[in-house]
Amino acid sequence: MLRVCTAVAGPSDADDAWSETFLAALRAYGDLRPGSDLRAWLVTIAYRKSLDALRRARRRPVPHGTLTDRPAPPPAPGPTWALPSGPLADALAGLAPKQRLAVTARYLADLSYADVAAVLGTTEAAARRNAADGIAALRRCSAAAPASRRTPAVRLPVPASRGRAAARPGESR
Numbered sequence: 001m002l003r004v005c006t007a008v009a010g011p012s013d014a015d016d017a018w019s020e021t022f023l024a025a026l027r028a029y030g031d032l033r034p035g036s037d038l039r040a041w042l043v044t045i046a047y048r049k050s051l052d053a054l055r056r057a058r059r060r061p062v063p064h065g066t067l068t069d070r071p072a073p074p075p076a077p078g079p080t081w082a083l084p085s086g087p088l089a090d091a092l093a094g095l096a097p098k099q100r101l102a103v104t105a106r107y108l109a110d111l112s113y114a115d116v117a118a119v120l121g122t123t124e125a126a127a128r129r130n131a132a133d134g135i136a137a138l139r140r141c142s143a144a145a146p147a148s149r150r151t152p153a154v155r156l157p158v159p160a161s162r163g164r165a166a167a168r169p170g171e172s173r
Contacts, residue, residue: 001018001021001022001042001043001046001109002014002015002018003104003108003109004043004046004047004050004101004104004105004108004109005017005018005021005046005049005050005053007050007092007100007103007104007108008046008047008050008051008054008097008100008101008104009050009051009053009054009057010054010057010093012057013050013053013054013056013057014050014053016053017046017049017050017052017053018046018049020049020052020053021042021045021046021049024045024049025041025042025045028045037115037118039109039111039115040111040115040116040118040119043105043109043111043115043119044118044119047101047105047119051097087141087142088138088142090141091137091138091141091142092104092138094137094141095134095137095138096134098120098122098130099130099131099133099134099137100134101116101119101120101130102116102120102127102130102131102134103130103131103134103135103138105119105120106127106131107131113127113128113131114127116130116131
C-alpha cells in the first residue's frame with residue numbers, strides 16, 4: 001500500500017496517506033461484504049487517501065520572502081523499495097491519474113486486471129488499456145530522455161499473478 005501511496009501522492013505525503021489508509025480501513029472493515037477482495041479494497045482506499053493528500057498538498061500555502069539558512073536534518077531511514085526520485089518517478093508522476101493508478105496497482109501492488117478494474121471502477125478491458133497506455137507513455141519518456149539522463153534499462157517486475165510457468169533450467173524465453 002505504501003508503494004501505491006508513494007506513486008500517487010509523492011514521497012513527501014506517502015506516509016500520511018498510508019496511515020490514513022489503515023485508519024479508514026479499520027473503521028470500515030465491519031461494513032466489508034463477505035467474499036470481497038481485501039487487497040483490492042485496501043488499494044482503493046490507499047488511492048483515494050493518496051489523492052486527498054495530493055489535494056491537501058496543493059492547498060498548502062507557499063512561503064515567500066527570505067528564509068534563514070539552517071543545516072538540513074539528516075534523512076530519516078526509509079524503506080529501500082520506495083519509489084526513487086529521478087526520471088522514472090518524474091515520468092510516473094506525469095501520467096494521467098487513471099494510467100498512474102493502473103500501472104501502480106498492476107506492477108507495484110501486483111493486483112490482477114480484475115482487481116485493477118475494481119479499484120478504477122471500470123471494466124477489466126479498460127483497466128488493461130489504462131495500464132498498457134501508461135507503460136507505453138513511460139517507454140516514450142524513457143526513449144525521449146537524453147542519453148546522459150538515461151538510467152540502465154529499468155524493467156517493471158512481472159507480476160506473479162500472470163500465470164506464466166517458470167522456465168526450466170537451460171531454457172531461455
